[in-house]
Amino acid sequence: MLVNEAYFAAKGWPSMFTLDNILDRFYPLPDTSKNAIMQLVEEVSYPKGHVLLTADKVERHIYFISKGIVRAYADTPTGLVTFWFGAEGDVALSMKSYISGEKSYEDIELLEDCNLYRINIEKLKALYQQDIHLANWGRKLTEYELVRTEERLIAMQFKTAEERYTDFINKNPEWLLRVQLGHIASYLGISQVSLSRIRAARR
Amino acid sequence: MLVNEAYFAAKGWPSMFTLDNILDRFYPLPDTSKNAIMQLVEEVSYPKGHVLLTADKVERHIYFISKGIVRAYADTPTGLVTFWFGAEGDVALSMKSYISGEKSYEDIELLEDCNLYRINIEKLKALYQQDIHLANWGRKLTEYELVRTEERLIAMQFKTAEERYTDFINKNPEWLLRVQLGHIASYLGISQVSLSRIRAARR
DNA sequence: CCAATATTTTTACAAATGTTAAAAAATACG
């Protein structure tokens, strides 16, 4: 994808996220710990449209996105609502399955052909009990997600729909080229018609 | 507080959260680890109205609420917006200070006279590097906050103001007696007038 | 108990957002 490469280069990122890049993103691991976790990793690839994990099922893996973009959505009385996008370097997971072993709240669907690294949750948690570096890595992983989730919550509570849209395109300019506006609208908590109005006002 | 005791009894909780109760809430700790963390704990009490921590300052402690109720709020263009309440058993902290050592986004103010346990963040993080049980305890602490934050975000994105209010009083019935409606309104992401309208419709 | 203050509700109107349906534009694919 040419689009992605230009975007990565502009941010000074590698042109593809290797497993090494992704694991180091949260917490620097000594080699022995990194080897231990790499034992658990499986590489998988799925085509655009594939549903990575499904609501009302306990998901046994977490995924790291090496290439591609995905969305998490939930089935609500008003339709399918996207509440998360993940792209290169992000972790795609069901929080409920990962944290409390419960059924997932959401589907995660691939919006492009994706390369992913997959780790079995049960085995990962066993490592957390054996290796203090990995326990702290796991702590940082959750902290990272918490910061992102809190930012989203604050935006929903403090900001207007227009501000949330502006923030979205400033933070993720090329996502606009990779994701449908209808998905972005529900991610921002507004109808697609509202998003269209906001976009029209900015021209 | 009679109100609190009836509430605690109804939930099968202890009538006051001791440090022991609070520490075990996230993750069961072996005695040696529990002793290590207890070395760091200081008990503090402040009166209603006291500001526990302040926006734009790096907060060096996290607090566990043994007795009392507090709110976190941020100063926004539209006024002071409450975005979190904490009561007995909860952790009161600046995520930004705790996770990334940055300035707090919010004030935390005591809505009642409070008894708190305080832990120095820097010393706590040093323990995370030394004791695998505490590293996992810290992981669970963050996971617990993440689940709560994600639930809030989902409510903001998927639910109407009325549903959020209904959920609020179902989950925290006695908070209605302990917290001003104006604070609850901004917590729910609506104006106080809107909240009044919702309450009027329910009678 | 009373007066002062703070909080909550109500009212009237304005602004924002949602819904439905149709039109326009973009995309996919034979």
Place this chain on the structure above:
DNA sequence: CGTATTTTTTAACATTTGTAAAAATATTGG
């Protein structure tokens, strides 16, 4: 290339929510 399908925008109207100000209610402190 051209048609079918999907996505996005626009329009019209209904509903929700916000703002400002006043009225009602509750709380506080002497």
